[in-house]
Amino acid sequence: MSFDNAYESLLGHEDAHWAFGTGFSEALSGVNREFPADVDKDALAAYCLMLGDDALIFSQRLAEWCSRAPELEEDIALANIALDLLGQARMLLTRAGEVLGKSEDELAYLRDEREFRNVHLAEIDCGPGPGGDFGTTIARLLVFSSWRLALFSRLAPSPFWAGSADPVLAAIAEKGLKELAYHRDHAAQWTVRLGDGTDESHRRVQAGLERVWPFVDELFATHAVETRLPGVAVDPASVKSEVDGVLDAVLSAAGLTRPADTRAARVAGMAGRDGVHTEAMGYLLAEMQHLHRSLPGAVW
């Protein structure tokens, strides 16, 4: 048997079994996307950007670990988590884009730093380069996924919480809920393994917690956008005690110390939700956006 290229032998001459096509169509194709009556659409778009940018930017950070994690399984794990978050980001940016008249790609690749609405926790450099460490990445993943899971639990309709009045946001949250639970468990199990491991692993994950803790305060600060969306958005202040309880349970099982509450510096009281970012953000965007900006409309 001879094949012209390596893929042919895998495909058995039937391209229908190749999972990765060349064109990715838009993320909410065919979903019923009517807006609820009397919703503040501009605020809804801003809220979808906030949640979408958190996922997009953190996904980019996680993908940086691909081929550089301490073991092959963890390369795959962090890349898979990044992929789930990227999927959530695509749907959220598409929803925002319906109000703003922009595509998900335009929002991801053509906005400038000041237009991104992600929290600082998503953007800071936790490695694999000199700025961080695997222990720091696990600490960030634990905090980020515990927080996002608590928000999505309330945005998704359930017998316990009403869910978002925006049906698309509610459906995106319902879809992402189990993914986030799996991410949080993964981070929690690693935190215990490192915290309860060797002196060195304990030291490094504790240092990771100290590194990310100043960015925790921003996660629970109510923003004006959330206030403008009663019944549609979740007030992040309302999930603080639940997230605190989860983090305390993990840290206690891991034998780690909860860092003292401090708050990273802000510019005139503004942070990521207002488009004011840390120095790391510009470098991240340069890498994420340069291909699309150099070759507009490029597809693969």
Added chain:
Amino acid sequence: MTTALEIASAVRDPELPVLTLADLGVLRDVSEADGRVVVTITPTYSGCPAIDEMGADLRRSLTSAGYSEVEVRLSLSPAWTTDWISDEGRSKLAAAGIAPPSRVGPSVAGPVPLNLVPPSRQVACPQCGSPNTSEISRFGSTACKALRRCNACAEPFEHVKEI
């Protein structure tokens, strides 16, 4: 002419080709009126890269069967879980050497419980049937699979993980 439902149900999943889209439980609806077919599918995971390929495969199969107008819609709710995989799908996975997921039932209402240790599920080895297996990696070659090893026959195998 075969019905649109029969054709759509027979289309295979690009990442788990032993399963049809119907076996996997991602095919939610097929409606047919005046030669026009509307197929509704749901993604397994938010970032599932195979969703576009599923749509393309559905369009290709239906078009070549004579349906000139085919629309593929996405539905996010109710969200897919592994409980949507049919009994037939589970048998096909096991026959292909992939351990099927166990049934998890509806999730608890309220805050999602934290698992500090992996839930102890009995996953039987698809090669020798031994229940004595352990997890190697919580993430595998695709979003929906984890990697396990059989402690009896020493074979590694894939497991469609419960979500």
